[in-house]
Amino acid sequence: MPSIASAHEVYVLTQGQIRQAIGAPSFSLVGEAMGHIGEFAFWAFIGALVVGGVFWISILRFLERRFDPMLVRARRYATLIARITIGISFVASAWYQATYGPELPLVSNFGPWSGALTLALAAIGVLTIVGLYARTAALVGLAIFGAAVWQHGSYMLTYANYLGEMIVLLILGAHEYSLDSLLARRSGRRGMGAPAWLASMKGYLAPRSFAILRVLFGVALIYASYYAKILHNNLALFTVDQYHLDKILGFEPHFLVLGAAIVELLIGTFFILGIEIRFTALFFLFWLTLSLIFFGEAVWPHLILIGIPIAYLFYGYDDYSLEGWFFRKKKYEPVL
Numbered sequence: 651m652p653s654i655a656s657a658h659e660v661y662v663l664t665q666g667q668i669r670q671a672i673g674a675p676s677f678s679l680v681g682e683a684m685g686h687i688g689e690f691a692f693w694a695f696i697g698a699l700v701v702g703g704v705f706w707i708s709i710l711r712f713l714e715r716r717f718d719p720m721l722v723r724a725r726r727y728a729t730l731i732a733r734i735t736i737g738i739s740f741v742a743s744a745w746y747q748a749t750y751g752p753e754l755p756l757v758s759n760f761g762p763w764s765g766a767l768t769l770a771l772a773a774i775g776v777l778t779i780v781g782l783y784a785r786t787a788a789l790v791g792l793a794i795f796g797a798a799v800w801q802h803g804s805y806m807l808t809y810a811n812y813l814g815e816m817i818v819l820l821i822l823g824a825h826e827y828s829l830d831s832l833l834a835r836r837s838g839r840r841g842m843g844a845p846a847w848l849a850s851m852k853g854y855l856a857p858r859s860f861a862i863l864r865v866l867f868g869v870a871l872i873y874a875s876y877y878a879k880i881l882h883n884n885l886a887l888f889t890v891d892q893y894h895l896d897k898i899l900g901f902e903p904h905f906l907v908l909g910a911a912i913v914e915l916l917i918g919t920f921f922i923l924g925i926e927i928r929f930t931a932l933f934f935l936f937w938l939t940l941s942l943i944f945f946g947e948a949v950w951p952h953l954i955l956i957g958i959p960i961a962y963l964f965y966g967y968d969d970y971s972l973e974g975w976f977f978r979k980k981k982y983e984p985v986l
Contacts (some may be wrong), residue, residue: 728965735957740775781828814866868921875914924971
């Protein structure tokens, strides 16, 4: 595991602070919870009320009848949003000369091959955005991701969302609203289909593609939180101290790190299990936007973190999500 940090801490701390935080022993989050048991129980109760309230509102039948026709029509745009998200992210990686995040510069990781990788990333991004040879672009993207895993090992779980996006692209191709689809309609052909080996599995994989993306997005969020707020939680503590978040939010610094870790772990878990998907996506986007504004972080590494939740606002529940499995009835599904 490289001596670099996950989540936004890598973007707001100096390299010296990152090395110091990773080298220092982490403090016990369990001890912090027990030391603030009253405050911990109060906020846990508030959180349970919010989750329960959102669930109850989401399954009200009159709200489902009111909003579900619109949500069903919106679903067809989810694939387009996901495709453009990964395409723009690859173009940004080429422009800023780093794979996935600024802590993984092309020159350091690929040396003399960095120029070729820049062209490859740009080509993948442009082809994906316009929707042409999307599966080929996805295969090249998977090869680059595999090289990154070979170099950095488990740290690449931080960017498992990229893996999920490329798997969706490989399964579904450019899909609707793409240059491939437009050319196919004009020529009367059926579009650039999947390779034979994939076409035979597409009927099985296609309904599961967004479930795969949902799970891998949740894994990325959980690992980023685990790395920077549990395994090396001094990274988060340094950020709290540097930006005086304890004074702004009114919590003791260590307790604030505990709360942030729990919230991020819950967001990832809700995505993995498929619980309150639209509310979780909105909640995540709200706090991510505040973080970008407050810390003045670079936007480009977060593009994929913005685009995937937006895609799920449109897509909603798949058949393999918990709420989709238990509460999706005929044409109705939970609103939030």
